[in-house]
Amino acid sequence: MVEVLQQIINGIAIGGVYVLIxxxxxxxxxxxxxxxFAHGSVSMFGGYLTFFFVTSWGFPLxxxxxxxxxxxxxxxxxxxxxxxxxVRDANHINAFIVALGxxxxxxxxxxxxxxxxxxxxxxxxSRVFNFGGVTIPELRLYxxxxxxLLIAAMTVFVERTKTGQAIRxxxxxxxxxxLMGVNVKTIPLVVFAISTALGVCAGVMVGSLFAIAPGxxxxxxVKGFAVLILGGLGSIPGAVxxxxxxxxxxxxxxxxxSSAYKDVIAFVVMISVLLFRxxxxxxxA
Amino acid sequence: MRTYIxxxxxxxxxxxxxxxxxxxxxxTILNMGLISAIMALGVNIQxxxxxxxxxxxxxxxxxxxxxxxxxxxxxxGEAWSAGGVRIxxxxxxxxxTVIAAVMTYARTSGRRxxxxxxxxxxxxxxxxxxxxxxxxxxxxxxxxxxTGYLGGLGLPVLLAWPVGGLLAAGAAWIVGKTALxxxxxxxAIATLGIAEIIIAVLKNEDWLSRGVKNVxxxxxxxxxEIDLQNSASFVERTAGWGASPETASAITVKLSYLxxxxxxxxxxxxxxxxxxxxxxxxxxxxxxxxxxxxEAMGKDVTARHLQVFIIGSAVCGxxxxxxxxxxxxxxxxxYQPLRFTFLIWVMVIVGGSGNNLGAVLGGFLIWWLWxxxxxxxxxxxxxxxxxMADGSFLKGHLMESVQHMRLxxxxxxxxxxLRFSPRGLLPEK
Numbered sequence: 001m002v003e004v005l006q007q008i009i010n011g012i013a014i015g016g017v018y019v020l021i022x023x024x025x026x027x028x029x030x031x032x033x034x035x036x037f038a039h040g041s042v043s044m045f046g047g048y049l050t051f052f053f054v055t056s057w058g059f060p061l062x063x064x065x066x067x068x069x070x071x072x073x074x075x076x077x078x079x080x081x082x083x084x085x086x087v088r089d090a091n092h093i094n095a096f097i098v099a100l101g102x103x104x105x106x107x108x109x110x111x112x113x114x115x116x117x118x119x120x121x122x123x124x125x126s127r128v129f130n131f132g133g134v135t136i137p138e139l140r141l142y143x144x145x146x147x148x149l150l151i152a153a154m155t156v157f158v159e160r161t162k163t164g165q166a167i168r169x170x171x172x173x174x175x176x177x178x179l180m181g182v183n184v185k186t187i188p189l190v191v192f193a194i195s196t197a198l199g200v201c202a203g204v205m206v207g208s209l210f211a212i213a214p215g216x217x218x219x220x221x222v223k224g225f226a227v228l229i230l231g232g233l234g235s236i237p238g239a240v241x242x243x244x245x246x247x248x249x250x251x252x253x254x255x256x257x258s259s260a261y262k263d264v265i266a267f268v269v270m271i272s273v274l275l276f277r278x279x280x281x282x283x284x285a
Numbered sequence: 286m287r288t289y290i291x292x293x294x295x296x297x298x299x300x301x302x303x304x305x306x307x308x309x310x311x312x313t314i315l316n317m318g319l320i321s322a323i324m325a326l327g328v329n330i331q332x333x334x335x336x337x338x339x340x341x342x343x344x345x346x347x348x349x350x351x352x353x354x355x356x357x358x359x360x361x362g363e364a365w366s367a368g369g370v371r372i373x374x375x376x377x378x379x380x381x382t383v384i385a386a387v388m389t390y391a392r393t394s395g396r397r398x399x400x401x402x403x404x405x406x407x408x409x410x411x412x413x414x415x416x417x418x419x420x421x422x423x424x425x426x427x428x429x430x431x432t433g434y435l436g437g438l439g440l441p442v443l444l445a446w447p448v449g450g451l452l453a454a455g456a457a458w459i460v461g462k463t464a465l466x467x468x469x470x471x472x473a474i475a476t477l478g479i480a481e482i483i484i485a486v487l488k489n490e491d492w493l494s495r496g497v498k499n500v501x502x503x504x505x506x507x508x509x510e511i512d513l514q515n516s517a518s519f520v521e522r523t524a525g526w527g528a529s530p531e532t533a534s535a536i537t538v539k540l541s542y543l544x545x546x547x548x549x550x551x552x553x554x555x556x557x558x559x560x561x562x563x564x565x566x567x568x569x570x571x572x573x574x575x576x577x578x579x580e581a582m583g584k585d586v587t588a589r590h591l592q593v594f595i596i597g598s599a600v601c602g603x604x605x606x607x608x609x610x611x612x613x614x615x616x617x618x619x620y621q622p623l624r625f626t627f628l629i630w631v632m633v634i635v636g637g638s639g640n641n642l643g644a645v646l647g648g649f650l651i652w653w654l655w656x657x658x659x660x661x662x663x664x665x666x667x668x669x670x671x672x673m674a675d676g677s678f679l680k681g682h683l684m685e686s687v688q689h690m691r692l693x694x695x696x697x698x699x700x701x702x703l704r705f706s707p708r709g710l711l712p713e714k
Contacts (some may be wrong), residue, residue, distance in 0.1 A: 035470060037623070062458075094703065097634055100627040104692040173488065198563060218623050222481065225474045233470070260489040267478030274463050274475060 002133040007255040008248055013140040013209065015247020017148030020202035021220055022227035022239040023140050023154055024195035031235030034084055038102035039199050040221030042079070045106060045209035046072050046200025048114040051121045061123060066211050068200050071202060076196030080188050103218065111214055111219050117215040143205050150201055151240055154194070158236060171234065178274065219263065220259045226270040232280025245269075288642055291710055295649045308366035309532065312539035315649075319546040320608050322648030325632040326553055327600030330645035332574050332633060333713070334561065335593040336573040338473035341460075342629050343622045344480025345598045347487055347603020348450030348503045350454055351494055352613045355584070357446035357504045357610075358437035364427040364492075370433060372492065378416055382409025409703045411706035424492040442504045446549070448608045453602020456483065457595045465594065468585040487617035494617060501614035510534040542611060549607065550645070553600060557641045567592060570639075618697075628655065631695055635702045637709025647713055654698065655691060662690040 021043065029030050044067045053064035083102050087094040125138040139209040168204045169177040170187050176221040178184055206212060206220070231238025246266055273280065299318075303311035324342060331337040386405045424431045433454050456479060464475035487494045494500060512519050513519045513534035523533035560566050572579040574585055580586050629652065636647020673679060702710065 029470075035473065038586060090707075093332070093338075093638070094633070097699065100340075100623070100630065101696050103623065104627060105696060108692050203291065215621075222477055222623075225476060229471060229474055243366070261485060264485040265480050267482050271463055271475065272479055274471060278467050278471070 003040035003255065004252070009134060009136055010140070011248030011251030012089035012216045012244060013143050013247070014251065015203050015244040016144050017205050017209070017220075017243075018223060018227050018247050019151060019240050019243030020147055020198050020225040020271045022042065022231070022243050023236065024202075024230055025197045025221070026231075026234055026236065026239045027158075027167070027191050028195050029165060029228065032088075033092075034086070035085050035099055035225070036084075036195070037189035037221055038079070038083075039108050039195070039224065040217035041103050041110060042072075042075060042196055042217075043111055043201070043203035043220065044206075044212050044217035045155070045203070046196075047212045048110060048119065048205030049200075050204050051119050051207055051212065052114065053119060061121075065201075065204055068204065069197050072197040072200035073193045076192035076194070077189050080192040084192075087141065089119065103119070103221075107214060107217065110174045110217075116214050118211045121207040122151045122249040130279055132156070133227075139208060143209060146201070147205070150198060154198070155236065163187075167191060190218070223263075223266045226266040228280075229270050230273050230281060232282045233281065235282050238280050242280070245281065287652055288646075290710055291646055292642075295646060295653070298650075298653050302653075306660075309535055312536065312543060314653055315548060316539060317608075317656075318652040319543070320604050320611065320643040321548075321629070321632060321652040323553060323604040323607070323635065324548055324601055324629050324646040325495040325644040326550075326641060327597045327604065328596075328633050329636075329641060330557060330600060330628055331597035331641035333571045333595075333641075333644065334566070334573065335590055337465075337590060337594055338469060338595075338672060339476045339594070339597065340626050340630075341478070341480030341622060342601050342626045343620045344476070345453040345456060345601040346371075346485040346605030346608065346625075347480075347483050347617065347620045348452040349446075349602040349607070350609035350617075350620075351487060352449035352452050352602070353442060353445040353503055353606045354567045354615050355437045355608040356440050356448050357442035358500060358503070359434045359439040361434060361436035363426060364424045364432060364435050367421035367427055368492075371416060372424065372435070373426075375413055375417035375420055377412045377504030380415060382406065383427060385409060413625060419446050421492050429491075429498075431494075433498070434492050434500075441506070441611055441705045443506050443545075445605050445610065449606030450599040450603040453605070454595045454599040457598030458591070460598075461591040461594045465590045468651070477622060479675065480626075484617060484620050484622065487615075487620075497618045499614055499616045499618075501694060503609065503612060503613050503615065506545060506610065507538055513537060519617050533548055539576050545608060549603065553603075554641055554645060561641065566601055596684035628695070631699055633709075635698060635709060637711040637713060639713030640709070640711050643709050643711035643713075647709070651695070651698070654694060658691045662694075 005042070006239055021039065024043075025036060028034055050061075050064045050068045053059040053067060054061055059067070079102070083098050084095060087098050123139055125142060127138040129136045129138065129141065166177070166182045167187055169180065169182055169189065170184055170195060174184065182267055197282060202220075203212070203217075217271065222245065227239060227242040228234075229242075230241025230246060231240070246269060249269055250265050255266045299311050299315055302314065324346065327341060328342060339539075355449075367544060370654075377547050378466060382405065385407070386402050389401045389405050424435060426509050427433055460475050460479045464472040473478050490496065493507060497605065510531070511534075514530045519534070519537075520530050523530065523537075528536070568579070568584055571582070572584060572589055632647035632651045633644050634647070636645065637643025670679075706712070
């Protein structure tokens with residue numbers, strides 16, 4: 001039993017990362033209908049950047065994350081302006097190809113700037129807490145807390161603020177939103193900025209919990225899409241539930257079924273959901 | 286007219302490569318170009334005819350590769366006697382579990398359904414593992430350095446090509462049944478998921494495909510270079526060409542492959558063109574252009590989508606089997622789902638989606654660029670950095686960046702084509 005609990009705790013930590021990735025993807029998808037494949041690689045860029053600041057320039061971790069976050073915000077704006085805005089009114093396939101191309105480009109930039117070595121963001125959280133046999137490394141606890149905080153902030157932003165209302169309005173009915181005086185030109189910018197910033201946070205978490213290496217971002221974004229299907233496309237609660245379900249399933253499967261297939265569980269779960277509940281766990285039929 | 290000119294230009298590229306570098310290089314690129322063209326044709330059948338996103342092309346290609354191993358490698362007798370029967374029993378057990386679960390799902394309802402299905406799956410899984418694990422270990426223990434897997438059927442390797450198509454078609458049927466009829470984005474993500482699953486299975490199931498230990502020495506449909514060099518009549522005949530026996534034999538082997546691939550490609554183009562211009566093809570385009578109207582005309586949209594999805598994937602599977610045959614080895618670790626899928630999509634988009642010849646043209650052109658960007662880029666950087674001092678940081682950096690220029694070039698080509706000829710080089714009529 002203790003072992004099951006232990007795996008669940010591990011699953012929540014990695015699930016938190018999935019939720020952050022999926023939140024970024026789901027807002028972009030829900031509002032702009034773009035399958036933003038480059039998201040994983042951009043997130044890894046954020047992780048690399050943090051690593052670079054901490055190791056090469058000796059910045060304290062929090063400051064490094066903060067700078068990476070700001071860069072992430074700006075990067076999101078740039079991606080929208082330069083990559084997706086020109087193809088907004090074109091055929092659906094163009095945005096899709098741009099997304100794939102952007103992925104390759106960002107992966108290339110990561111390779112060029114940071115090399116192909118696997119890097120781990122150094123942290124000095126080495127304590128391990130023990131609750132009745134279940135151990136939680138300090139770092140994992142902070143990751144869970146930070147993810148929870150970000151998810152809460154995101155929810156408050158989307159539900160309570162004026163901009164959040166505008167985002168939801170555009171997602172629901174773009175034309176009506178235009179008629180109501182929502183500036184549909186700036187909304188995508190805001191969405192991409194936030195989405196990328198969330199991605200950067202996820203990148204930092206992956207980089208400190210596990211490691212960043214070329215290809216990790218691609219794997220992550222594919223899982224992010226699996227989470228979207230799991231939870232229901234375009235739904236924020238869906239992304240949260242889907243990410244946690246996936247994280248916990250993965251950890252349990254790795255612990256009790258087969259660790260070789262850990263990364264495939266996501267797709268098996270996704271295909272079962274498509275078969276039996278295609279609108280997703282939290283989606284409306 | 287435009288078709289002839291563009292194909293002529295691409296032919297010139299290959300001929301130029303032959304003169305400037307070597308005919309051997311040119312033929313190597315051309316052989317892979319033929320395979321790429323077939324993959325692009327498969328994607329074009331799905332996207333161009335029916336508007337279906339498939340971003341799991343590599344999964345179907347990998348299945349084709351698996352087919353090559355399963356058909357052509359000699360069976361490992363020892364491994365079969367060690368655990369062959371048991372492993373087949375275990376797989377049958379697994380299949381029975383799935384069928385039992387589906388039947389339980391259909392017969393029950395409400396909360397009892399969830400519990401019953403879960404119970405069936407759990408029991409089935411435990412039984413499967415008790416049968417499977419010892420059998421797998423027994424097979425993988427048989428001479429792990431050279432075999433450690435069941436091997437294939439020892440049949441002629443050419444037979445693997447249609448089998449690869451069949452395997453891919455089977456996988457496509459499963460994906461299609463799951464995700465077609467839902468939103469189009471679901472299909473894209475489901476195909477990517479299935480590709481990841483297929484590649485993970487190939488990487489991890491050593492008893493089936495030797496996993497990351499690779500299968501090498503797959504039999505060839507054409508003679509080996511060394512046999513040609515040792516054959517007196519061959520040396521005699523080629524002596525008149527003015528080439529050394531080594532070069533002559535390498536080129537003969539490549540030309541034989543070229544002939545085989547060209548036959549497949551031409552047959553597939555002919556079939557695709559016939560299909561596209563038949564009533565069936567017109568129906569497919571009608572569905573693509575307006576699903577609602579086609580449905581109102583009494584066309585079964587989902588069934589037609591499934592059909593075309595299976596056909597396109599089968600073509601990719603055939604290409605995958607051909608690729609593994611050409612390489613002579615199966616390396617499950619090298620199938621990168623996103624990267625190569627991107628390349629094939631670029632071929633289709635640049636060539637002109639919806640036009641079979643366009644996709645084929647894109648296949649040749651993009652593959653040629655993909656290989657030649659590095660030498661071309663190195664030459665270009667050599668000229669740019671010529672005035673700079675040797676050993677300067679910028680020069681070193683620029684020269685080093687050549688190896689990352691492939692993807693960049695693909696992006697630039699894509700942008701240029703989309704900007705000046707948005708529907709591809711050979712647009713659909």
